[in-house]
Amino acid sequence: MHDAYIVSPLRTPIGKFGGALASLSASDLAVKVIQAVLEKTQLDAHTLDEVIIAQSYASSEAPCIGRYAALAAGLPIEVPGYSLDRRCGSGLQALINAAMTIQSGNAEAIMVVGVESMSNIEYYSTNMRWGNRAGNVTFFDRLARGRERSQPVERFGVISGMPETADNLARDYDIQREACDAFAVQSHQKAQQAWDSGKFDAEVIPVEVTTKKETKIIDRDEGIRAQSTREDLAKLKTILPNGVTTAGNSSQQNDAAAGCLIVSRTYLEKHNLQPIAKLVGWSSAGCDPSRMGIGPVPAVQKLLKKLEMKIQDIDLIEINEAFAAQALSVMKALDIQSTDNLNVNGSGISLGHPIGATGLRIMTTLVHEMQRRNARYGLETMCIGGGQGLAALFERV
Numbered sequence: 241m242h243d244a245y246i247v248s249p250l251r252t253p254i255g256k257f258g259g260a261l262a263s264l265s266a267s268d269l270a271v272k273v274i275q276a277v278l279e280k281t282q283l284d285a286h287t288l289d290e291v292i293i294a295q296s297y298a299s300s301e302a303p304c305i306g307r308y309a310a311l312a313a314g315l316p317i318e319v320p321g322y323s324l325d326r327r328c329g330s331g332l333q334a335l336i337n338a339a340m341t342i343q344s345g346n347a348e349a350i351m352v353v354g355v356e357s358m359s360n361i362e363y364y365s366t367n368m369r370w371g372n373r374a375g376n377v378t379f380f381d382r383l384a385r386g387r388e389r390s391q392p393v394e395r396f397g398v399i400s401g402m403p404e405t406a407d408n409l410a411r412d413y414d415i416q417r418e419a420c421d422a423f424a425v426q427s428h429q430k431a432q433q434a435w436d437s438g439k440f441d442a443e444v445i446p447v448e449v450t451t452k453k454e455t456k457i458i459d460r461d462e463g464i465r466a467q468s469t470r471e472d473l474a475k476l477k478t479i480l481p482n483g484v485t486t487a488g489n490s491s492q493q494n495d496a497a498a499g500c501l502i503v504s505r506t507y508l509e510k511h512n513l514q515p516i517a518k519l520v521g522w523s524s525a526g527c528d529p530s531r532m533g534i535g536p537v538p539a540v541q542k543l544l545k546k547l548e549m550k551i552q553d554i555d556l557i558e559i560n561e562a563f564a565a566q567a568l569s570v571m572k573a574l575d576i577q578s579t580d581n582l583n584v585n586g587s588g589i590s591l592g593h594p595i596g597a598t599g600l601r602i603m604t605t606l607v608h609e610m611q612r613r614n615a616r617y618g619l620e621t622m623c624i625g626g627g628q629g630l631a632a633l634f635e636r637v
Contacts, residue, residue: 248277248501257358266297266302267305293324294331404480424589536629540619560598
């Protein structure tokens, strides 16, 4: 089996919901990453075998965004593309799909992008196709509805949303509100320190945004609240009664894109490219939808068993911060005692969680940090709405 190498991982800044990037569609954001990766590598787009784009909230404004954005970015019409959705794990799954294609020898170079414009997720109706004879018409918020409908109600009952799943884990693993708030504050502090020290300079591409009033260059993540304190967060009401989850210790909903090239060794040598890492292995696992946040645990356990490794063998760990209670539960279940090598530059609570983009955003930040620290192994994990977990191990090269 061939190795699959990661080249030029980049990302946009992460915009707040309704924030600086809200005027850009998901395809706009994807195009910016595709063009930035090609510009950085100076590659002829004709050499690409495929484009894979992850998006969890697809829209018919850009159907099959993998093909749509590739064409919008000016890629040759001969370069095909497709899209996929594994909810929060979508971006990482797109990378995995590309890597497997390279490893099997069926391609030499694949452009991979994860994108979400949560600010532009639409409302929709399910009863207007043939008209409504009388009465009211319901419009669903696709953003909220996707969380409520993450599982078949007939089998698992109603889950009000993802905060409920986090509170379930908090009870299962005895995670207290104070610990959740402390974890959230630390996330914001780490993210701010990363920006202050210039860590994100190599991975973030500036994005030009033009509105009716002005043109701006957006080059920083919008959601970091470095001045937050535990005392501030303690004043917030919990989302659900008797829970621990609040808006302050939960991930944000955001707009962003991230991407890279996944290539073979032959392609590297032919085009004189310098990879940053390679995919060593990956695993997925299912879990109870009402406790979806614990999904990384069985996924990591499967992966480590497959690779004959221990969690202690890994230099850097990323657990997507869907909720502080969820991340702390995963740490407890995997017996991760310290946050010293975990989410060292912040994650979903501070940087944000643009669903389809997050898996590739995390990978981008992780492998750049591995390079800075001369670390050998980096582990990325994702919890996934509907009750799944995804884990991937990367090795610096």
